[in-house]
Amino acid sequence: MRVLVTGGTGLVGRAVGSTKPPGVDAEFVGRAAGDLRDPAVCHRVVSRVRPTHVIHLAARVGGVQENLLHAADFFRDNTLINVNVFEAARLANVRKVVSLLSSCVYPDGAALPLRESDLHAGEPHASNFAYAYAKRMLDVLSRAYARQFGMTAVCLIPNNLYGPHDNFDLESGHVIPAMIRKIHAAATQGVPAILWGDGSPLREFTYAPDLGRVLWWAVENYVGLPLNVGTHEEVSIRRVAELICEQLGYDAAKLEWDASRPSGQHRKPTDTTRFATLNAWNLTPLATGLRQTIDWYVSQYPNVRGVTPPNPS
Numbered sequence: 001m002r003v004l005v006t007g008g009t010g011l012v013g014r015a016v017g018s019t020k021p022p023g024v025d026a027e028f029v030g031r032a033a034g035d036l037r038d039p040a041v042c043h044r045v046v047s048r049v050r051p052t053h054v055i056h057l058a059a060r061v062g063g064v065q066e067n068l069l070h071a072a073d074f075f076r077d078n079t080l081i082n083v084n085v086f087e088a089a090r091l092a093n094v095r096k097v098v099s100l101l102s103s104c105v106y107p108d109g110a111a112l113p114l115r116e117s118d119l120h121a122g123e124p125h126a127s128n129f130a131y132a133y134a135k136r137m138l139d140v141l142s143r144a145y146a147r148q149f150g151m152t153a154v155c156l157i158p159n160n161l162y163g164p165h166d167n168f169d170l171e172s173g174h175v176i177p178a179m180i181r182k183i184h185a186a187a188t189q190g191v192p193a194i195l196w197g198d199g200s201p202l203r204e205f206t207y208a209p210d211l212g213r214v215l216w217w218a219v220e221n222y223v224g225l226p227l228n229v230g231t232h233e234e235v236s237i238r239r240v241a242e243l244i245c246e247q248l249g250y251d252a253a254k255l256e257w258d259a260s261r262p263s264g265q266h267r268k269p270t271d272t273t274r275f276a277t278l279n280a281w282n283l284t285p286l287a288t289g290l291r292q293t294i295d296w297y298v299s300q301y302p303n304v305r306g307v308t309p310p311n312p313s
Helices: 011-018 039-049 064-069 071-091 126-149 175-189 208-221 237-248 273-278 286-300
Strands: 002-006 025-029 053-056 096-100 152-158 160-162 194-196 205-207 227-229 256-258
Touching: 002 011, 002 039, 011 025, 011 160, 011 208, 025 039, 039 071, 053 071, 053 208, 064 071, 064 126, 071 096, 071 126, 096 126, 096 208, 126 152, 152 208, 160 175, 160 208, 160 286, 175 194, 175 237, 175 286, 205 208, 205 286, 208 227, 227 273, 237 286
Parallel strands: 002 025, 002 053, 053 096, 096 152, 152 227, 160 205, 194 256
Antiparallel strands: none
């Protein structure tokens, strides 16, 4: 088995690398390998690696504000990447593609917890509808390529991810890395930390290395419909901020919440019942994962993604 991991230098790609089983032959490709929106580049990468399996993680991602401002870009870029990866995999006779979706693909207003059977049952939330539709189409691509070409293709749907090597950019990063950066800066400078929204939304957070282990399991074992994966414990954004404050020695009473900024959906818990029955998963508690992520951030600061400008070369 030879595995190509697209998006191999991002948060999940690094997690997949850190959890790679011994003896597995894998190549991790990131942006330096070329722009996967270009079909010629995508075919060249796949032809060079000659994989038997693909873990497809490459995507354009961002926070609430980024999705609101650049909806068309998110839809176009992700659709091009996904179509190109699948077609290149088909031409290279790849046996299996494991793709990653996002819990935001689910319809806004769907019954909670979110069940895989409701994936296409309505419109996604307006705050990130374009990205959500592009990711949702990965399920359609998987089923279409399976039907016409016999390729085994499956999709996993994680809840909110965090961990070392995340994107800590304040505009395009997700909620946990953005809060870590803001609270770390406030603690260092002795000023209030101003966070977006009111802190009330509830989320499930999964430590990225845990998802890395799950992806390797899926490569070897999982065949079937899209599968929700990750934790099932909901926690408020405000509580996450308080845990980060504890880790950084910052007084949570100094936090200021800017309710004029978007908060996103109030709840979107996923039903992980099927996932829990497939293996005896031992997932990292939030406080532990936050400590490991914060320790990594502090040890690497300021040379972390989203803080240090990327090298133009």
